Amino acid sequence: MATRKLQITAVAAILLLSFSSTSDARVYDVTNYGAKADGRSSINQALMSAWKLACASTSPSKIVIPKGTFLLKEVKIQGPCKAPVEIQVEGTVKAPANPLSFKTDGWLTFNYIDNFTLSGGGVFDGQGKIAWGQNDCHKNKNCKRIPMNMRFNFITNALVHDITTLDSKNFHVNVIGCKNLTFLRFTVTAPENSPNTDGIHIGRSDGIYITDSTIRTGDDCISLGDGSRQVHVTGVKCGPGHGISVGSLGKYQGEEPVSGLWVKNCTLINTQNGVRVKTWPASYPGSVSDLHFEDINMVNVGNPIVIDQVYCPWNQCQANIPSLVKISNVSFKNIRGSSSTATAVKLACSSKVPCQDVVVGDINLTYKGPEAPAASCQCSNVAPSFLGKQSPQVCASAA
The missing domain is CATH 2.160.20.10 (Single-stranded right-handed beta-helix, Pectin lyase-like)
Structure with missing residues (x-):
């Protein structure tokens, strides 16, 4: 019972941090920086423009990806930032379907951010079907590394809630070097026959909470x-x-x-x-x-x-x-x-x-x-x- 109370307290504390830090936050809508919800035009430049401003802000800020379908190519969201930042995803963000269009093994990578929130009820669609037929890393040591939907590297005091990761080409989420990171009402969806699509993989991290979530996948x-x-x-x-x-x-x-x-x-x-x-x-x-x-x-x-x-x-x-x-x-x-x-x-x-x-x-x-x-x-x-x-x-x- 003591452990359960400790967990609830930790989740509640992070939620409080999230809501208090962003309730009066300055909002950066990616459509104001050129993003189009047509599912074909890359929003990378718009997202990075909004991130640069939000991360440099000395007061809490929020980046919004509104409802609609957006194409996002391989991207790294890099800290540290000067104040808490939230990315609120309301729509569907799609990855390029062809795994050969990626230079690394990460589609959406978050690095070195403290007091970070990812929220909004949106979907990150990895469009993994083509890649699954090429994914033999479980038995081929010389395989080409196939990108994961989300990588969280050295993230601290963070909350990911009400987000869906869909059909990742490889692992859905990889957590490395993180501390005090919570996944709440998080959804992972991929077919049973999708290889190496672990829902959440954790390594060399301390204080990871996965709560009230649904994971359906092939690994x-x-x-x-x-x-x-x-x-x-x-x-x-x-x-x-x-x-x-x-x-x-x-x-x-x-x-x-x-x-x-x-x-x-x-x-x-x-x-x-x-x-x-x-x-x-x-x-x-x-x-x-x-x-x-x-x-x-x-x-x-x-x-x-x-x-x-x-x-x-x-x-x-x-x-x-x-x-x-x-x-x-x-x-x-x-x-x-x-x-x-x-x-x-x-x-x-x-x-x-x-x-x-x-x-x-x-x-x-x-x-x-x-x-x-x-x-x-x-x-x-x-x-x-x-x-x-x-x-x-x-x-x-x-x-």
């Missing part, structure tokens, strides 16, 4: 890379997609620890996985700690609860060499619903650094498929402690 709804700290996910509906994941971790030398994740009051529907922690075998040393998954409803979810320290997609690893990523202080509590696979709970930890301080409480997962008469559990190199009832019986035959 992880939310994924945490190394260095993610104090991440709170509450009231999120995920699916289709690959679930909510920590990792994969341990592939690269020098990865920073992951510490502090709370996933609460979420619903996962028709996802390939539920809540998952994954590390590579034959990994570099690392650590994952203080992860808590609670009050989660699973609806026809494959592998609802997973710790996988032998994560080895496409057999591109040495699966016989144990992972060196240490996992500790993890809890799964009040997780209920239905599994689309017989293995409802899988806790496959490293034989070299077994999982420690794993708590499993009040699990109620059912399976009605053809593979087995009931849901089952697989465990290795872990000795959990238990609270309440377990269905299936968790780690009854743990190795």
Whole structure:
């Protein structure tokens, strides 16, 4: 309860900051700087003209992209700014459809901004369909990097609310080096078969809040890379997609620890996985700690609860060499619903650094498929402690 109150307080504080800082703000409408809502003329010059003025203002300011359809090419919105700035998007902003028209792997990139708000109920349409057929980065190390819809780099004290990201060519949102950034009533939409379209990917950031949001995509709804700290996910509906994941971790030398994740009051529907922690075998040393998954409803979810320290997609690893990523202080509590696979709970930890301080409480997962008469559990190199009832019986035959 204390953690929940802390999260609500943090979100409320950011909302208060946003509304108080922009209620009397000077407004810069991009149509006054040459932007046309025809869906064909680039608004880059108009947006950058408005941003230059807003960012230089010593009092709070707001940039408005009004209702209509606008074309926006690759752009970087750069700080620092002298006062809080809000970008209010009311219309639909479209990216060029051809991925070859991009020089980098970001369509809309925000850099080094403090006290920033992105709002308005608008849509950022990445027009990703052409790119999805060219996206093989998950299995081709020499692939051409395909642009993401939004990149937030070194953003602090920021709020993104009532915004939709649609059909990104790659990840929808990438968060790196940020602190105190909230996504509220945020919507991610892409087809189930769109590759590598993670909803929100977080790395090397501290204090990220994802609240009352809906994520439908072709990869992880939310994924945490190394260095993610104090991440709170509450009231999120995920699916289709690959679930909510920590990792994969341990592939690269020098990865920073992951510490502090709370996933609460979420619903996962028709996802390939539920809540998952994954590390590579034959990994570099690392650590994952203080992860808590609670009050989660699973609806026809494959592998609802997973710790996988032998994560080895496409057999591109040495699966016989144990992972060196240490996992500790993890809890799964009040997780209920239905599994689309017989293995409802899988806790496959490293034989070299077994999982420690794993708590499993009040699990109620059912399976009605053809593979087995009931849901089952697989465990290795872990000795959990238990609270309440377990269905299936968790780690009854743990190795």
